[in-house]
Amino acid sequence: MTDxxxxxxxxxxxxxxxxxxxxxxxxxxxxLTEIRRETPGAVTFxxxxxxWSGHLPGQHLMLRLTAEDGYVAQRHYSLASPPDDTAHIExxxxxxxxxxxxxxxxxxxxxxxxxxxxxxxxxxxxWPGDRPALLVGAGSGVVPLMSMLRHHRARALDVPLRLLVSxxxxxxxxxxxxxxxxxxxxxTRTAPEGMAVGRLAAxxxxxxxxxxxPGGWEAYVCGSNGFAEHASRxxxxxGQPVDxxxxxxxx
Amino acid sequence: xxxxxxxxxRPRVDHAQLPPGQYDAGDDWPxxxxxxxxxxxxxxxxxxxxxxxxxxxxxxxxxxxALPASAYEGDxxxxxxxxxxxxxxxxxxxxxxxxxxxPDASATHVVAYSHTGYTTNLPLADITGGRAxxxxxxxxxxxxxxxxxxxxxxxxHLYFWKSxxxxxxxxxxxxxxxxxxxxxxxxxxxxxxEEQRYSGD
Ligand SMILES: Cc1cc2nc3c(=O)[nH]c(=O)nc-3n(C[C@H](O)[C@H](O)[C@H](O)COP(=O)(O)OP(=O)(O)OC[C@H]3O[C@@H](n4cnc5c(N)ncnc54)[C@H](O)[C@@H]3O)c2cc1C
Numbered sequence: 001m002t003d004x005x006x007x008x009x010x011x012x013x014x015x016x017x018x019x020x021x022x023x024x025x026x027x028x029x030x031x032l033t034e035i036r037r038e039t040p041g042a043v044t045f046x047x048x049x050x051x052w053s054g055h056l057p058g059q060h061l062m063l064r065l066t067a068e069d070g071y072v073a074q075r076h077y078s079l080a081s082p083p084d085d086t087a088h089i090e091x092x093x094x095x096x097x098x099x100x101x102x103x104x105x106x107x108x109x110x111x112x113x114x115x116x117x118x119x120x121x122x123x124x125x126x127w128p129g130d131r132p133a134l135l136v137g138a139g140s141g142v143v144p145l146m147s148m149l150r151h152h153r154a155r156a157l158d159v160p161l162r163l164l165v166s167x168x169x170x171x172x173x174x175x176x177x178x179x180x181x182x183x184x185x186x187x188t189r190t191a192p193e194g195m196a197v198g199r200l201a202a203x204x205x206x207x208x209x210x211x212x213x214p215g216g217w218e219a220y221v222c223g224s225n226g227f228a229e230h231a232s233r234x235x236x237x238x239g240q241p242v243d244x245x246x247x248x249x250x251x
Numbered sequence: 252x253x254x255x256x257x258x259x260x261r262p263r264v265d266h267a268q269l270p271p272g273q274y275d276a277g278d279d280w281p282x283x284x285x286x287x288x289x290x291x292x293x294x295x296x297x298x299x300x301x302x303x304x305x306x307x308x309x310x311x312x313x314x315x316x317a318l319p320a321s322a323y324e325g326d327x328x329x330x331x332x333x334x335x336x337x338x339x340x341x342x343x344x345x346x347x348x349x350x351x352x353x354p355d356a357s358a359t360h361v362v363a364y365s366h367t368g369y370t371t372n373l374p375l376a377d378i379t380g381g382r383a384x385x386x387x388x389x390x391x392x393x394x395x396x397x398x399x400x401x402x403x404x405x406x407x408h409l410y411f412w413k414s415x416x417x418x419x420x421x422x423x424x425x426x427x428x429x430x431x432x433x434x435x436x437x438x439x440x441x442x443x444x445e446e447q448r449y450s451g452d
Pocket of ligand 1: 060075076077078079092093094095096097098099100101102103140143144248249250251261275276277331
């Protein structure tokens with residue numbers, strides 16, 4: 001018997017990019033320049049970060065708020081903006097009921113305020129724009145996927161990209177005006193006339209998986225843990241290899 | 252200090268057990284893993300220790316359960332900033348497994364790997380001397396699959412990404428070898444009290 005063990009499933013997916021340790025370790029000041037409402041529950045915050053070293057779509061950062069007495073609250077947020085948006089970044093935050101950080105953003109923050117960020121972080125969920133991308137998100141889980149879609153558009157990339165995005169209803173669909181033919185919305189509670197209501201199902205995935213682009217899809221799933229479990233299971237059952245599924249869970 | 256205008260934070264008690272930059276998640280236990288939750292039955296679970304040891308060995312579910320039971324009761328800390336107080340895990344101390352394979356004197360580090368292929372590196376000194384466990388129970392019930400069940404490693408004094416879910420084995424090495432998150436920019440050791448979150452901290 002050999003001394004080495006080969007895991008039965010091969011998730012050992014490499015990160016997509018090398019992460020800059022210096023950028024990840026340094027806190028920088030981010031100044032709020034613009035606030036845009038997306039839906040009744042979600043708002044986009046645009047920041048100037050003069051020393052931002054750039055990022056790839058799918059990466060996130062750590063953000064911290066500091067109180068007078070030195071207390072800090074820090075949370076992770078995905079980058080919504082594409083990499084080419086020089087020296088500016090955008091985040092989109094859900095208003096979490098009773099939330100410490102999202103609550104400050106939604107009720108207090110105004111242009112000119114500054115917060116601290118460090119990043120970009122993690123090379124795993126990043127998509128450099130090289131492989132066919134099948135994106136599946138729900139709620140604010142669409143944020144890192146939108147960075148990918150915007151990157152795809154801005155660079156006019158040829159590589160196939162498809163987005164399945166789940167929301168409770170049309171009014172809660174974040175970035176609704178920006179979607180094109182690459183996007184299939186799934187509405188779980190209310191839908192426009194003539195559209196079905198119901199949660200993401202195998203039938204939504206089947207036509208996308210049937211496209212079989214050269215090299216196969218790299219699947220990116222993002223949302224709450226419940227959604228991530230449901231969507232990743234559907235993908236596996238539909239034949240997507242486990243080592244070609246990357247998951248970002250918001251907790 | 253860079254004070255945020257009109258940010259006071261939530262009313263709080265000063266918690267001596269809360270490492271810097273962490274918050275108390277209360278009853279929540281967020282799930283954070285980058286891979287598909289594997290469908291792994293206890294009967295199919297195995298745990299192996301190899302590398303720089305006198306006698307490499309693989310345990311199955313029954314063999315692992317035959318080792319002396321040990322529980323961890325205390326706190327856990329995730330790099331995404333939540334901490335959870337007073338949780339109880341039941342399983343076996345890692346020392347019980349390591350004693351059986353007799354590590355070489357030259358072994359300094361381990362790579363822990365899971366049944367999904369996830370890896371994480373640890374200094375050997377961080378997982379010996381009663382500081383790490385293989386656990387299959389959480390609060391007296393079977394450990395849920397999304398939290399690493401049927402069995403996971405726990406190394407509670409380090410950030411929780413070191414506590415590999417769906418643990419499949421340890422390889423003992425005479426050098427440090429970055430694992431999955433460590434290759435993705437996270438710190439090699441991950442001590443919450445020193446806020447070792449990302450490489451460079
Ligand atoms: C990699 C990653 C990327 C993410 N990206 C995004 C993103 O792009 N957009 C986004 O919106 N979110 C994102 N999140 C989630 C985000 O990090 C936060 O978890 C979220 O914004 C909630 O933080 P909060 O401070 O507002 O709420 P918290 O204060 O953390 O509260 C969360 C919940 O716990 C309850 N709670 C906790 N403690 C108490 C207490 N003491 N008393 C009363 N209630 C309490 C709150 O009521 C609330 O329901 C991401 C998470 C991760 C890990």
